[in-house]
Amino acid sequence: MSKYIFVTGGVLSSLGKGVTSASIATLLQHSGLRVSMVKIDPYINVDPGTMSPFEHGEVFVTEDGAETDLDIGNYERFLNKNLNKKNNFTTGQIYLSVIEKERRGDYLGKTVQIIPHITDEIKRRIKDVAKDVDVVVVELGGTVGDIEGLPFLEAVRQIKHEVGKNNAMFVHVTLIPYIKAAGELKTKPTQHSVQELRRIGITPHMIVARTEKPLPKALKEKLADSCDIDRDSVIEAVDAPTIYQVPLNFLNQDILKPIARQLDLGELYPDMSEWNFLVKKIISPQKEVKIAFVGKYLKLKESYKSLIEALIHSGAHLDMKVNIDWVDSESLEKMSDEEIKERFSEVSGILVPGGFGERGVDGKLKAIKYARENKVPYLGICLGMQLAVIEFARNILGLKYANSQEFDPDTSEPVVYLIDEFIDASGQKQIRTHTSPLGGTMRLGGYECLIKQGTKLYEAYKKDRVIERHRHRYEVNSKYEKELEKHGMIVSGKSKEGLIEAVELKNHPWFVGVQFHPEFSNKLKNPNRVIMSFVENAYKCKK
Numbered sequence: 001m002s003k004y005i006f007v008t009g010g011v012l013s014s015l016g017k018g019v020t021s022a023s024i025a026t027l028l029q030h031s032g033l034r035v036s037m038v039k040i041d042p043y044i045n046v047d048p049g050t051m052s053p054f055e056h057g058e059v060f061v062t063e064d065g066a067e068t069d070l071d072i073g074n075y076e077r078f079l080n081k082n083l084n085k086k087n088n089f090t091t092g093q094i095y096l097s098v099i100e101k102e103r104r105g106d107y108l109g110k111t112v113q114i115i116p117h118i119t120d121e122i123k124r125r126i127k128d129v130a131k132d133v134d135v136v137v138v139e140l141g142g143t144v145g146d147i148e149g150l151p152f153l154e155a156v157r158q159i160k161h162e163v164g165k166n167n168a169m170f171v172h173v174t175l176i177p178y179i180k181a182a183g184e185l186k187t188k189p190t191q192h193s194v195q196e197l198r199r200i201g202i203t204p205h206m207i208v209a210r211t212e213k214p215l216p217k218a219l220k221e222k223l224a225d226s227c228d229i230d231r232d233s234v235i236e237a238v239d240a241p242t243i244y245q246v247p248l249n250f251l252n253q254d255i256l257k258p259i260a261r262q263l264d265l266g267e268l269y270p271d272m273s274e275w276n277f278l279v280k281k282i283i284s285p286q287k288e289v290k291i292a293f294v295g296k297y298l299k300l301k302e303s304y305k306s307l308i309e310a311l312i313h314s315g316a317h318l319d320m321k322v323n324i325d326w327v328d329s330e331s332l333e334k335m336s337d338e339e340i341k342e343r344f345s346e347v348s349g350i351l352v353p354g355g356f357g358e359r360g361v362d363g364k365l366k367a368i369k370y371a372r373e374n375k376v377p378y379l380g381i382c383l384g385m386q387l388a389v390i391e392f393a394r395n396i397l398g399l400k401y402a403n404s405q406e407f408d409p410d411t412s413e414p415v416v417y418l419i420d421e422f423i424d425a426s427g428q429k430q431i432r433t434h435t436s437p438l439g440g441t442m443r444l445g446g447y448e449c450l451i452k453q454g455t456k457l458y459e460a461y462k463k464d465r466v467i468e469r470h471r472h473r474y475e476v477n478s479k480y481e482k483e484l485e486k487h488g489m490i491v492s493g494k495s496k497e498g499l500i501e502a503v504e505l506k507n508h509p510w511f512v513g514v515q516f517h518p519e520f521s522n523k524l525k526n527p528n529r530v531i532m533s534f535v536e537n538a539y540k541c542k543k
């Protein structure tokens with residue numbers, strides 16, 4: 001019988017429910033249990049693919065090509081395993097499938113309602129993930145009390161009944177605010193949100209209390225008594241120096257004891273030695289390096305979540321702190337060559353991440369030109385690779401009008417272009433044009449990249465084929481391949497069908513562009529090799 005842990009949020013959002021859920025799952029996994037996770041998002045969008053990065057942070061892409069919530073990225077990085085489409089769903093997806101069933105006539109003339117039809121669909125999806133594992137940790141997005149969250153709470157309440165008392169557990173993540181003027185930690189908001197949960201039939205078994213200050217024993221006991229939970233089941237979550245410290249902090253408070261008791265799991269002894277080692281390296285590494293991160297979604301750093309984490313992970317494995325120098329690409333646009341030089345004078349590597357739309361592109365091109373000419377290690381990801389090719393075509397091949405059809409659909413030199421036909425990850429033919437809808441028309445998910453031996457890319461991966469994840473509409477145009485290679489740009493990776501997946505420069509210490517997003521396959525225990533190689537080479541060229 002699979003066990004279920006449901007994680008709800010109280011008081012307000014942004015309390016780190018995702019990290020809490022992932023931390024609990026990680027401890028169980030390191031105790032030898034087979035674990036999976038589900039993130040439920042109560043919004044109506046079918047997936048976050050069409051949301052602005054400013055609105056929702058990064059869109060994380062799974063290997064099977066789903067555009068998911070960024071928490072799925074956290075889960076993968078913690079659990080060191082790939083998740084898929086099934087591990088994240090939204091209200092939009094639930095309603096879409098129920099309405100499709102209704103249109104097909106599957107409900108045999110019944111009136112279709114939230115209970116039971118919507119709740120049944122929710123339960124079906126959660127159980128579907130649970131069936132292959134010992135424990136599934138389900139994070140319910142939003143805060144208890146939100147209208148959108150009600151059907152989900154109702155569904156998980158029903159699951160509790162269906163699977164029996166010792167197979168389901170509720171963990172409530174809340175805030176214990178510290179009121180400066182009174183010099184006091186306050187439990188009232190938590191009491192209220194627990195009351196709200198109980199009103200709908202859910203009694204939490206554990207409270208994870210986010211707090212700025214450690215909770216005194218008496219306060220923990222008060223919280224336990226007033227919320228009707230066991231005294232060993234109030235877990236304090238103070239701000240940690242790194243999110244990877246959180247499972248260790250939980251373990252120090254014996255979090256597994258009440259979990260094992262509730263779920264009948266016997267004694268659990270997680271082996272966190274490797275994890276512990278990596279956390280130590282994140283917190284106090286020996287070496288340091290500074291990388292310029294040239295992006296345009298800098299107002300919300302969550303837009304680059306996976307990449308930021310990947311740099312941290314590379315650092316952990318290289319015993320190095322990777323300091324990020326955030327560079328707003330638009331700020332480079334009006335700078336002279338001298339000013340650009342000055343701006344980058346202290347960095348050892350330049351990174352241009354993925355992006356969409358024309359804004360900020362000229363600034364990125366300037367950063368790339370600087371990296372190429374001054375032999376500064378460069379990593380270009382997706383748009384960062386496409387722009388590296390455009391820069392090279394303009395300034396080395398002399399193709400003044402070289403451009404991407406994304407920015408100029410009628411460009412006379414479409415060095416980056418829209419392919420109108422390709423075979424997608426599931427082997428199906430996809431057709432697209434400039435007028436195709438934006439949702440679901442990108443090259444998405446894991447594709448094989450064949451790597452040329454003797455290249456920097458090969459040196460990084462030490463393999464001649466890798467699977468990496470994609471999220472883009474445009475491609476580097478093979479028509480220019482010969483000309484690019486003649487002038488010193490090497491095509492170091494290609495897809496099976498011959499699409500250009502990676503480029504690099506011959507006469508440069510380390511200049512690599514990849515069409516895929518290496519940050520999506522990156523894990524704490526298994527850092528991505530291109531990103532790590534970039535950091536390593538930046539350090540070697542350190543000024």
Ligand code: GLN
Pocket residue numbers: 353354355356357381382383384406471472473474475
């Ligand atoms: N905008 C580019 C494309 O769609 C690059 C996308 C990206 O960087 N993820 O091809």
